[in-house]
Amino acid sequence: MLALQGDVEEHLAVLQRLECEPAAVKTAAAVRECDGLVIPGGESTTIGKLMERFELTPAIEELHTQGKPIFGTCAGLILLAKEIVGSDQFRLGFLDAQVARNAYGRQVDSFETTLSVRGIEGDPVRAVFIRAPVIERVWGECEVLAEFGERPVLVRQGNLLGGAFHPELVGETRVHQLMLDMAR
Amino acid sequence: MCEQAVDKSTWRNKVGLAEMLRNGVIMDVTNAEQAKIAEDAGAVSVMALERVPADIRKEGGVARMADLKVIEGIMEAVTIPVMAKCRIGHFAEAQVLESIGVDFIDESEVLTPADESFHVDKHAFKVPFVCGCTNLAEALRRIGEGAAMIRTKGEAGSGNIVEAVRHIRAVVSHLRKLTTLRDDELMTEAKNMGAPYELVKEIAHTGKLPVPNFSAGGIATPADAALVRQLGAEAVFVGSGIFKSEDPAARAQAIVHATTYYEDPAEVAKACRGLEGAAMVGIDVRTLPEEERLATRGW
Numbered sequence: 001m002l003a004l005q006g007d008v009e010e011h012l013a014v015l016q017r018l019e020c021e022p023a024a025v026k027t028a029a030a031v032r033e034c035d036g037l038v039i040p041g042g043e044s045t046t047i048g049k050l051m052e053r054f055e056l057t058p059a060i061e062e063l064h065t066q067g068k069p070i071f072g073t074c075a076g077l078i079l080l081a082k083e084i085v086g087s088d089q090f091r092l093g094f095l096d097a098q099v100a101r102n103a104y105g106r107q108v109d110s111f112e113t114t115l116s117v118r119g120i121e122g123d124p125v126r127a128v129f130i131r132a133p134v135i136e137r138v139w140g141e142c143e144v145l146a147e148f149g150e151r152p153v154l155v156r157q158g159n160l161l162g163g164a165f166h167p168e169l170v171g172e173t174r175v176h177q178l179m180l181d182m183a184r
Numbered sequence: 185m186c187e188q189a190v191d192k193s194t195w196r197n198k199v200g201l202a203e204m205l206r207n208g209v210i211m212d213v214t215n216a217e218q219a220k221i222a223e224d225a226g227a228v229s230v231m232a233l234e235r236v237p238a239d240i241r242k243e244g245g246v247a248r249m250a251d252l253k254v255i256e257g258i259m260e261a262v263t264i265p266v267m268a269k270c271r272i273g274h275f276a277e278a279q280v281l282e283s284i285g286v287d288f289i290d291e292s293e294v295l296t297p298a299d300e301s302f303h304v305d306k307h308a309f310k311v312p313f314v315c316g317c318t319n320l321a322e323a324l325r326r327i328g329e330g331a332a333m334i335r336t337k338g339e340a341g342s343g344n345i346v347e348a349v350r351h352i353r354a355v356v357s358h359l360r361k362l363t364t365l366r367d368d369e370l371m372t373e374a375k376n377m378g379a380p381y382e383l384v385k386e387i388a389h390t391g392k393l394p395v396p397n398f399s400a401g402g403i404a405t406p407a408d409a410a411l412v413r414q415l416g417a418e419a420v421f422v423g424s425g426i427f428k429s430e431d432p433a434a435r436a437q438a439i440v441h442a443t444t445y446y447e448d449p450a451e452v453a454k455a456c457r458g459l460e461g462a463a464m465v466g467i468d469v470r471t472l473p474e475e476e477r478l479a480t481r482g483w
Contacts, residue, residue, distance in 0.1 A: 005208045006204060009206070045223060045226075111190050
């Protein structure tokens with residue numbers, strides 16, 4: 001669990017209910033010890049700047065090269081994407097996707113809905129969108145797992161999982177479980 | 185594809201934005217240029233103001249909601265969320281701020297109160313609110329009115345951390361105390377506190393506030409930020425501390441650094457070393473006459 005900034009505690013609470021040993025990590029050395037990484041919601045510019053300033057990027061790139069699962073929600077998705085519309089902000093750039101920040105509007109336009117997600121059985125997933133990014137398009141190996149209004153909101157590519165919404169805010173464990181399943 | 189039902193501006197959306205700002209620094213700014221400096225330093229959000237609290241204190245007069253041109257200029261300049269302040273009880277100022285699309289409203293004691301009996305009914309708004317508190321009871325009254333984030337007040341514009349420490353300690357120690365009470369003691373506790381019973385009962389079981397709790401009022405150095413974080417603040421507001429110092433850009437970065445690595449003294453030391461100029465000049469709060477204290481506004 002990358003703990004530089006954002007809703008770290010909510011993600012940890014979800015991970016604690018699953019079969020894994022979550023830890024909050026803030027240093028390159030701690031990142032290298034992980035078998036997978038969640039990049040939380042928060043401010044993507046802030047988390048990106050902190051990643052650069054405190055030299056965490058090479059360690060995260062190593063995890064990716066080793067094929068360890070990486071799950072980014074909201075800000076985390078923006079950081080994973082290769083392209084960010086109209087922005088030259090820092091990004092990891094692993095995911096074959098183009099995202100647009102705050103594309104649903106400002107905070108008063110934030111919303112909740114329910115989604116059906118490929119690979120998740122049973123009840124639909126309750127999804128909270130907060131100043132959320134839109135995934136404009138995906139290419140290459142990037143596979144769409146859920147859509148809202150005909151646009152992708154959850155995508156998977158090899159060891160990478162990216163979501164525009166926040167399963168951690170409603171105690172939803174099945175999306176994090178998808179990530180853990182990718183480790184096996 | 186079938187139509188997907190959408191609920192806008194829910195309670196979870198409001199508290200959710202507050203959660204996203206956790207572990208971050210929210211900085212007071214008075215123009216677009218300062219907002220860019222704050223964003224570049226790693227601020228998670230900026231508070232758009234006409235005057236920082238230290239200047240409000242110095243210049244006196246009635247402090248009101250900022251000029252909309254100032255707020256909109258700042259909204260244009262940055263991609264991070266923008267907050268703005270309305271006066272306590274001034275729901276018309278809050279309506280205006282909501283209509284221009286600010287991301288968070290601070291119903292703030294830093295401005296001159298507009299109502300001496302009633303705070304704004306924050307449930308009536310789509311935009312989330314943050315409110316100040318000096319103790320747990322005040323925090324719960326504000327949450328009862330619909331605040332989606334709480335910040336301890338400290339003493340804004342003083343550059344002195346002592347009140348922020350007093351307030352965060354008061355909140356955290358009372359939270360701890362509630363968890364030790366028996367269920368049959370909670371109604372009397374709620375009555376004595378003057379706080380909603382349902383919230384008192386919830387907290388007695390969870391041991392934490394139902395919304396994020398940040399710290400404000402007097403943070404001027406990286407070590408100040410580390411102190412309030414270790415005492416239980418989930419993020420920090422820095423008002424006059426940055427742009428009233430001699431080295432705003434370096435100080436903004438240093439406070440972000442110390443807020444991120446607050447539990448690691450070696451990192452906080454590195455943050456302190458990065459500073460080039462003096463911190464803002466502070467005020468000994470004990471010498472402030474009662475009528476000049478901002479923390480006593482609101483109830």
